[in-house]
Amino acid sequence: MFKKALLALPVAMAVGAAAQAGEWQDPNDVLQQFLQENPDSAYLHQSEMNIMMMPDNPALWLVDEGEELFYAKRGPNNVSLEGCDFGKGPGELDGAYVELPRYFEDTGKVMDFEMRLVHCMKELQGFTSDDAAVGQRHGNGSDIMKLTTFIAHQSSGMAWNPPLDHPQEQAMRDAGEKLFYRRGGAMDFNCASCHGDVGKQIRASVLPHVGTGPEWSKAVSWPAHRAGHDNVRSQNHRIRGCVWQMRHAGIKADTPVNTALISYWNDQARGEPAILPDLKR
Amino acid sequence: MLGNKTGGAGLVVLASTVLIAGCDGWMGETSGEVDITAMNADELAEYLVLETDSYRFEQEAQEGGSARERMKQDGIQAACSLEGDPDADTAGEVIAMARESYEEPPGGPRLGNWRRGAELARSGYGYRIGHRNDDHGSREPGGNCYACHQMDPAEELYGTLGPSLAGYGATRGNDSSVVNYVHQVVSNPHQYFPCTKMPRFGHNNFLTEEQIAHIMAYLLDPESPVNQ
Numbered sequence: 143m144f145k146k147a148l149l150a151l152p153v154a155m156a157v158g159a160a161a162q163a164g165e166w167q168d169p170n171d172v173l174q175q176f177l178q179e180n181p182d183s184a185y186l187h188q189s190e191m192n193i194m195m196m197p198d199n200p201a202l203w204l205v206d207e208g209e210e211l212f213y214a215k216r217g218p219n220n221v222s223l224e225g226c227d228f229g230k231g232p233g234e235l236d237g238a239y240v241e242l243p244r245y246f247e248d249t250g251k252v253m254d255f256e257m258r259l260v261h262c263m264k265e266l267q268g269f270t271s272d273d274a275a276v277g278q279r280h281g282n283g284s285d286i287m288k289l290t291t292f293i294a295h296q297s298s299g300m301a302w303n304p305p306l307d308h309p310q311e312q313a314m315r316d317a318g319e320k321l322f323y324r325r326g327g328a329m330d331f332n333c334a335s336c337h338g339d340v341g342k343q344i345r346a347s348v349l350p351h352v353g354t355g356p357e358w359s360k361a362v363s364w365p366a367h368r369a370g371h372d373n374v375r376s377q378n379h380r381i382r383g384c385v386w387q388m389r390h391a392g393i394k395a396d397t398p399v400n401t402a403l404i405s406y407w408n409d410q411a412r413g414e415p416a417i418l419p420d421l422k423r
Numbered sequence: 424m425l426g427n428k429t430g431g432a433g434l435v436v437l438a439s440t441v442l443i444a445g446c447d448g449w450m451g452e453t454s455g456e457v458d459i460t461a462m463n464a465d466e467l468a469e470y471l472v473l474e475t476d477s478y479r480f481e482q483e484a485q486e487g488g489s490a491r492e493r494m495k496q497d498g499i500q501a502a503c504s505l506e507g508d509p510d511a512d513t514a515g516e517v518i519a520m521a522r523e524s525y526e527e528p529p530g531g532p533r534l535g536n537w538r539r540g541a542e543l544a545r546s547g548y549g550y551r552i553g554h555r556n557d558d559h560g561s562r563e564p565g566g567n568c569y570a571c572h573q574m575d576p577a578e579e580l581y582g583t584l585g586p587s588l589a590g591y592g593a594t595r596g597n598d599s600s601v602v603n604y605v606h607q608v609v610s611n612p613h614q615y616f617p618c619t620k621m622p623r624f625g626h627n628n629f630l631t632e633e634q635i636a637h638i639m640a641y642l643l644d645p646e647s648p649v650n651q
């Protein structure tokens with residue numbers, strides 16, 4: 143009995159892991175699957191135009207540019223980013239993006255994707271904050287968004303699965319949940335003011351609900367080409383835009399409030415496949 | 424909090440035990456000077472917001488004070504930092520705080536010009552900081568009512584986070600009890616709707632009393648398109 147249980151355990155774990163991690167899928171296939179399985183989601187179905195454009199998502203252009211940047215020897219140290227460990231080992235990108243944020247031994251803290259990428263560009267390649275390579279965070283022309291789109295694309299279709307094994311990972315995720323509901327600023331808003339109910343609209347825009355897995359997976363599936371901005375945007379850019387609209391204080395890049403919020407975001411999408419890159423309104 | 428009319432500093436909830444100063448590079452890469460696992464989730468959230476240099480706290484807020492003041496919670500914000508609706512005790516406390524902090528405008532609530540109210544109800548300008556800060560010197564801030572409410576039935580672009588207000592005055596009239604009630608709801612809505620999503624437009628000094636009077640006219644004036 144005891145022996146049988148011991149033997150069964152690794153099998154169960156392996157099956158569970160495979161089902162959770164999933165195979166790489168084209169981002170449009172993931173979207174189509176969400177649309178078919180959730181015919182009543184006003185959020186998922188709100189833009190016919192964007193659904194039609196998805197196979198020709200302009201964000202896909204950044205994938206190739208990001209791949210070149212990733213393998214190029216760059217920076218004062220003239221090395222590629224192949225030595226960068228996003229949590230699955232140096233240069234291992236398959237499934238890395240959907241398993242962030244996570245705790246990193248080498249820094250002793252939980253890092254979100256952008257924080258980790260910037261860390262590697264500084265530590266391995268020798269860039270400083272004054273270099274445009276890491277200083278410029280937003281827009282299709284930025285190295286950060288090209289690299290982000292390439293690296294995230296390697297996890298498309300895989301299930302969000304940020305680890306919570308380390309006590310710091312759990313602590314940041316739990317603090318992120320508190321931050322999501324923490325009201326403040328000139329309009330008394332929290333994130334749930336807009337994302338706490340299903341199918342609500344701000345003006346014409348249907349909002350994603352934090353408690354509805356497929357909606358939330360699409361909502362946190364950045365990088366995404368944002369049609370209204372005509373640029374590919376990141377999770378961090380979405381946070382910055384939300385706190386700006388909420389009339390909170392302006393948020394800075396590479397800071398732990400971002401990390402905690404993203405820890406909660408990605409945990410709320412757990413088990414749902416990611417659309418990487420996505421296309422949004 | 425911003426320039427609250429009644430302060431409420433005594434109600435500010437802070438996890439003061441963890442707000443230890445001197446956090447350069449918060450548990451940074453050189454040393455783990457702060458053990459985040461020693462805090463509970465509420466303490467860590469407060470610590471992250473106020474002590475980790477995550478925000479541009481030095482910026483000025485349009486309503487006065489610094490960005491940091493915006494991110495400190497007052498009593499109602501702290502009590503309403505909830506998932507879902509407040510329980511009965513919390514709701515009672517929030518209503519009491521809202522009643523205590525409500526202020527009538529000098530001379531009592533009144534109706535202004537509904538045409539001005541229509542502009543203010545549509546404008547989402549104002550109070551944004553961090554980047555591309557809103558400049559109130561070049562453009563007046565608005566109430567952005569349409570982001571959440573239907574008002575003029577002929578206006579197609581409206582949000583649904585709040586209830587429809589189409590025909591609001593037509594069904595209620597605009598005697599003094601209605602005017603007083605609507606002012607209380609716009610200025611400090613937690614008196615009737617504890618932990619509502621709606622901002623405290625008067626209490627937070629987000630809108631002036633004159634602007635609130637215009638928006639109330641847009642809601643209640645029989646001539647207003649809202650009531651056609």
